[in-house]
Amino acid sequence: MIISALTPALTLMLGCAAKPEVATEPPVDPRWEMPGPLPRRALNLTDPVRATLSNGVDVVLVEDHELPTVSVRVVFDVGRYADPEGMEGLAAATMDMLNEGAGDYDALELSDALRALASSVGTSGGWDASTISAGSLTRNLEPTLDVMADVLLRPTFPDAEWERIHKQYLQDLESGRANPNSVASRVSRRVMFGETYRGRHTSEEAWGAVTVDAMKGWYEDHIVPGNAMIFASGDVTMDELTGLLEARLGEWTAEGADPEPSLATNQPAETTIYLHDRPGSAQSVVNVQRFGGSPLDEDYTDLLVGNMAFGGMFAARLNLNLREDKGYTYGARSGMSSATLAPIVWSAGASVRTDVTAESLSEILKELDESISTRPLSEEEVAYMKSSMLNSYASRFETAGYQLSGAENIWRLGLPEDWQESYIPRVEAVTTEGANAAFAKTAAGHPLAVVIVGDAAVVREPLAALGFPIVDVDVDGNPIQ
């Protein structure tokens, strides 16, 4: 891949940064000239290898023998979307409990066994997927996989451990409600996703309804080979790995269910401010959002570039305005939520000084409006962002994570098989018109859900003056009557 020559970046971000005065002195000193690139060096990649276990579970491995470590993740394409209503969090609790007693180990013995190996086995239940992951030094891979197999196949769900963890969850709810950023994300999810799975929060009531029997049922229904795929990396060959996995998981043939999530959404009908009062806040968390931008859309790469120019990085319009020009914030960004089953959310936001909350919102909205009127994304900006995205490509391969998450997304979300290989040509093909059109289609010029978590006594009046309806919401995003 050839990257177009460096454009003089000095003059790029119009009206935002202090203007350079490079041209006023005739450049006699060679120091005035930014050096060009050396000859390009080759990017040699190891392709992931694939195999299928006898029980039908696919395995992807990125082999890398530089460090004596191995990582193995078993991913299930089912998660909190399969929580029954009223038991929000069941998938997460089930997955946590796998690690609290398995095979002949009780919770402490399990932890001690892993610690003695300097290994880890982690479990998690996310929105769309659940994971059991193991990490170990190569020399301890076999005993680590033994423990992982116990956790996966022989969990014991001890009542006493659930009693303990249940209390911890209740405390964690309180911690989440005390943190302004997690409150903003809870409120945003509720406002955007309503009663669908992402809008339904964990709560005291829901944790009270979760039982050990419900967890056992969730486990039996969903933690089955038909929902699983394995992603590995590190100091092991595929032959060695499949041998080790066959010996431990070969007999694992349980059958279960593969439910579909409910995906209904409410695109905001008019721009509305959802205000959560957090008295005494030193800052307000400001977040504007609407649905848009699926990787399955034809113009998704156009949107990636368009968003990048608007607010996807430090040197983008949003941050250069709110941080580097106005000094309202430590950082402002925009972007799409990572690829998920649920509709993707485009959002822009920042934590801003309390007394400039309304001004910050105003600037975000002004930047959006100008991007479809007086200041569409320019040729230079689009070329700049494409250059940035193409040039950072090689660094993605420092760890196996990029290749493995690509393979996972192709599997779970049905992305095209060549999703990663096509990245460079897809970015190269983006035009200025395309980037502007995709950004306007998704973000600019549409009603937005605005979430603000801050000191209502200070921010309410200036926000009201902007003319949008204000809905006061509680810590979970529900309107306060």
Added chain:
Amino acid sequence: MMGILALAMLPLTHATELSIPYERYELDNGLEVILSEDHDLPIVQVNIWYHVGSKDEVEGKSGFAHLFEHMMFQGSEHMNGEYFEPLQEIGASINGTTSYDRTNYYEGVPAEYLPMALWMEADRMGWLLPVLDQAKLDNQIDVVRNERRQRVDNQPYGKASMTRMETLFPAGHPYHITTIGKHEDLEAATVDDVHAFFKKWYVPNNATLVISGDFDAQTAKDLVQEYYGDIPAGEEPEQLKPEPVVLAESIELRQVEEGVPQQRVWASWHSPHLYHEDDAAMDILAQILSGGKGTRMDKPIVHEQQIARSVGAWQFSQELAGIFTLSATAAAASDTDAVLAAMDAILADVIANGVTQEEVDIAITNYEARFISGLSTVAAKANQLNSYNHYTGEPDYLQEDLNRYLDVTPEEVQAAAKRWLTAERVVLHIWPPDPDAEGADAEEGAQ
């Protein structure tokens, strides 16, 4: 993926050999340069450490070293614009960080853009001041104060570490005020301060430049000479020496904070500084006390009695001094006094009766794994070379550093615990407001 970590690992703990090959030399102006080739991927890291941190700030100028770091991104004479702009265009990952002890700046760039990354780093070392003005400073004072609001003021328990440092270290000690600084000091910073700080600390003879990744050493040397060679050396700034602090008496602070969800407690002692002969033993002690569910403090307190949501123990060692801390978040049905009493009893038992060989071995194995997995990126290795160079004078100190841990014995852990953790200490409790307190006050008032 990585290429420069030479490694011969045998299945016995003491047979490991870790090394990051490097070449080090110095320019005439005193700039120290460390080159470390790694041709695995076509990327290069430029990582420069200036040997100045918030410990070097003078009274009334807290937070200045970090504010200054921000000014380094505001352009220099030959590139007077946002520092991020040309670098992000070529796909670089860029940042700078400030700690008590040092300030670092780094760019990860495609290998072919090494000349540009060096040219830009050199320009701000040599030619920052001609284009620095009040407007840039005012803007970054706002930005840094926002950073403090975001990280400290708007976070539950956010000010706890400030309170603890201010109580542990007397006024005037280099670690008395945390790196982020005080709002009033940040607000009072002037352009003259920036000039003076730059001239004193940002001289080539007070910096170390690491280049790591896919480059050819001779090309890199030529580029470094071309861009940095003309920058004049400055006066050698005086580096502070470790300053042990002895608390005259133990201090127990109790604070009530609006908006915190649970009772939390920290108990801290002065402890050995980084690379002190007791430093590794204190790290191992922290692992034995709270390195997993089944360890000394977690097992009885979190798992069995369930009087805490979580407990922690860690040795925070820096250039001039260290701090050893026990911390806990109380369970809803308990309080921090009960949890602290339980932690104290466990610590007293370690001091009186020692720890087992098995506990030490397991802690060491976990350190070894951490050493290995901490070196998976070129960025991490570049910064590690600079860190070892700064603190020990030997960039490839990896194996010797690991040896510090491999050599720890149970007797040393017990002796270190006794030496450092029987002294005076600072305890901070932060509690949420008592929900019944207001009603109780009102009743009293009515009588």
